[in-house]
Amino acid sequence: DTGVSQDPRHKITKRGQNVTFRCDPISEHNRLYWYRQTLGQGPEFLTYFQNEAQLEKSRLLSDRFSAERPKGSFSTLEIQRTEQGDSAMYLCASSPQSLGEKLFFGSGTQLSVL
Amino acid sequence: KQEVTQIPAALSVPEGENLVLNCSFTDSAIYNLQWFRQDPGKGLTSLLLIQSSQREQTSGRLNASLDKSSGRSTLYIAASQPGDSATYLCAVRDSGGSNYKLTFGKGTLLTVNP
Numbered sequence A: 001d002t003g004v005s006q007d008p009r010h011k012i013t014k015r016g017q018n019v020t021f022r023c024d025p026i027s028e029h030n031r032l033y034w035y036r037q038t039l040g041q042g043p044e045f046l047t048y049f050q051n052e053a054q055l056e057k058s059r060l061l062s063d064r065f066s067a068e069r070p071k072g073s074f075s076t077l078e079i080q081r082t083e084q085g086d087s088a089m090y091l092c093a094s095s096p097q098s099l100g101e102k103l104f105f106g107s108g109t110q111l112s113v114l
Numbered sequence B: 001k002q003e004v005t006q007i008p009a010a011l012s013v014p015e016g017e018n019l020v021l022n023c024s025f026t027d028s029a030i031y032n033l034q035w036f037r038q039d040p041g042k043g044l045t046s047l048l049l050i051q052s053s054q055r056e057q058t059s060g061r062l063n064a065s066l067d068k069s070s071g072r073s074t075l076y077i078a079a080s081q082p083g084d085s086a087t088y089l090c091a092v093r094d095s096g097g098s099n100y101k102l103t104f105g106k107g108t109l110l111t112v113n114p
Helices: none
Strands: A005-007 A010-013 A019-024 A031-037 A044-050 A053-057 A065-068 A075-079 A088-095 A109-113 B004-007 B010-014 B019-025 B030-038 B044-051 B056-059 B062-067 B072-077 B086-094 B102-104 B108-113
Touching: A005 A088, A010 A019, A019 A088, A019 A109, A031 A075, A044 A065, A044 A075, A044 B102, A053 A065, A075 A088, B004 B086, B010 B019, B019 B030, B019 B086, B019 B108, B030 B062, B030 B072, B044 B056, B044 B062, B044 B072, B072 B086
Parallel strands: A010 A109, B010 B108
Antiparallel strands: A005 A019, A019 A075, A031 A044, A031 A088, A044 A053, A065 A075, A088 A109, B004 B019, B019 B072, B030 B044, B030 B086, B056 B062, B062 B072, B086 B102, B086 B108
16 A cells, blocks of 8 residues: 555543553655544644755644654654644645646544543 | 735535536735645645746646636535545745745535535
8 A cells, every 4th residue: 555654543542641642754755744633624734854954833733732854765754742632633645846836645644532 | 025815715525426616715926836635634635836927737637717807716626435525735835035934724514425
């Protein structure tokens, strides 16, 4: 399977715990994005990497959120001290270098904070 | 700030009917526009990508048009099938400084009844 892979598919955690999600993009794609989607809404941009460099972070990404993409390959998104408002689908997408190319999304990680 | 609106929010049609989904955006300075399909609890699948210089794109029973000056796009689905039931999302990539991200609408939930 050469698509975007996300792990885990589902995560249930208690408020205050830390969680980490992983995204493996399509291998030849150097752009990687994280989005968050809540029920009945479209995805909202969180952050963007070009190779290993994190070039932009949304204001939605509080200090409790951190994302990395070591060596420009897979990426991780960590949420510290989770809150109930963090419950959402976290989507990863990748694309080639050109802005004219499509974004390819993974299946997402559904986070539930109890 | 770019805003994307999709009308209607939900649509239910009998199998075989042709249908049109609408998308409007507030800032016409876009790089491209992309239509996605999302099945319940799943990630997004790219359907069609229209560059700002293009008027339409076609793939099978799907046709997407773009009128950049008026800030509108339509997705036309011919001879709808129950398997087309999903949420359809429209997203624009701005041509300005925020061209690394997509801005999404809330989607249209389509139900095709057998």
